[in-house]
Amino acid sequence: MQFIDLKAQYDQIERDVNERIHAVLQHGQYINGPEVRELENRLAEFVGTAHCIGAASGTGALLMAMMALGISAGDEVITSPFSFVATAETIALLGAVPVFVDIEPDTCNIDPGLIEAAITDKTKAIMAVSLFGQCADFDAINAVARRHGLPVIEDAAQSFGATYKGNPSCGLSTIGCTSFFPSKPLGCYGDGGACFTSDEILATRMREIREHGQDRRYHHPRLGINGRLDSIQAAVLLAKLPLFPHEIEKRRTIGRQYTEALAHDRIIPPVVRPHNTSVYAQLTIRVDDRDALQEALKQQDIPTAVYYPVSLHHQPVFLRPDAHLPVSDEVAAHVLSLPMHPYLSDEQIRRVTTAVLEAV
Template sequence: MHFIDLKSQYRHIETDVSERIQAVLEHGQYINGPEVRELETCLAEFTGSACCIGASSGTDALLMAMMALGIRAGDEVITTPFTFIATAETIALLGALPVFVDIEPDTCNIDPALIEAAITEKTKAIMPVSLYGQCADYDAINAIAEKHGLPVIEDGAQSFGATYKGKKSCNLTTIGCTSFFPSKPLGGYGDGGACFTNDAPLAKRMRETRDHGQNRRYHHPRLGINGRLDGIQAAVLLSKMALFPGEVKKRGDIGKKYMEALDDTRITLPVIRPHNTSVFAQFTIRIADRDALHKNLQEKGIPTAVHYPVPLHRQPVFNQPDARLPVSDEVAKCVLSLPMHPYLTHDEIKRIATAVKEAL
């Protein structure tokens, strides 16, 4: 059994992927070629955003977003400690300080009720994460940001394709960023990412930032990075976009089947807000004796993973021994992710659920 099954997906698009990659090899425009522009148009239309800027990774997308907003050394950016390190890593790389705010105990997304108290005169942005495939509470977050004149950057690395009150993830805030790492809901065959915005001047700054800060050849009005999405990854993603809407629906259906199959157990199941849809980048449960369940499932050939075992305020690079973020600390001890991908069969779900119940 696969934790994420990319091979089954590939079998559906093998011919189209090969043809699109061959086209890139034939025209030889490997950087900023026609596939990148086509993909940016396709992704912007999918999210409903005015502008999409392809990036070399989800990490670089976050970096580009903050650089375009002018975030620099000495600034503060409010974010969550319960996420992959890239979220806070990019803040620190700019010399800014990640200010961690605790999470909601049910969704594991940043708790909007705690954000305002963390704002200081040094705060320059709020960066929530749409964790496990579900968007954070952006109405509440945007209202706080507007009150204080702050931009909001959605880290939507896990939520591309999800909706919040009918609107797509990555079109909910000043800038939305996502990742096309292979295991993401929409993943390439290597690294990739994108930024989204409805602000044309901001989009222009992000485009310049991703290309060494230049607005024309050998003219650099700003510092930038080499953050470009390559043409072969764009070709792969264009092939996958044909499947993606159907895969989003399948992910939702599989999430519901898991919920039904595990409803009568002592496991804490994911909570999806009524106004949200989730793409279930992970199907993450909570259980006190996580290690025992992990070992039991492993012995039965069922792979699991932990997202995330150490919250960022406890990581050596950010170590904040005096930080009081009790929900993040507690959740990190008991989360366990079960296999999740659009090609998970009914029999596999039944086998996993049965194995979980037997272990309990």
């Protein structure tokens, strides 16, 4: 059993992927080829924003977004401590300070009710993570941001394809950023990412930033990075896009199957708010004795993973000894992610859930 089965997906679209890649090899525009522009147009339409700006990675997308907002040394950005390191890493790379706010116990997303108390005169943005495939509570987050005149960035590396109150992830805030890492709900065959916005000025800035800050050849009005999305990766994503809506529905169906099967007083299954849909980037449960369960599943050749065993405020590079983030600490000690992809069979799901129930 595969934790994420990319080969099963490739078997569905092998001809389209190969034809798309072959077209790039034929025209030879490996950087800024026509596939990049086509993908950006189609993704912007999918999300409902005026602009999509392809990026070399999800990490690069976050960096580009904050650079476009002018975040720099000494600024503060409020974010979640329960996330992949890139969330806070990109803030620190700009010389800014990540300010961690605790998470909701059910969704594991940032708790909007705690954000306002963390705002200071140095706060320049709020970066909300949409974790495990479900969007954070953006109405509440945006309301706080408006009161204080702050932009909001959605770190949607795990939630592309999800919706919040009927609106797509990446179109819920000032800038939405996602990742196309291979294991993501929509993934390429290498690194890739994108930024989304309906703000013309921010879109122009991000396009310049990803091209070393140039607005025309050899003219650089701002600092930038090498942040371009490769044409071949754009070609792969274009081949995958027609399949994506079906895969989203399969993920939701499988997520419901898991949740219903794992109804047990010693298991906390994923919680999806009624106004949300999830793409289940991870199928994450919580149990008291994670190590014992993980070992029991390993003995049955069932792969698992832990996202994330150490919250960011405990990482040496961001260590905050005085931070009081009890929900994040509690969640980090108990989460376990089970196999999740659109091509899991009913029998595989039964095998996993039966093994979990027997072990607990």
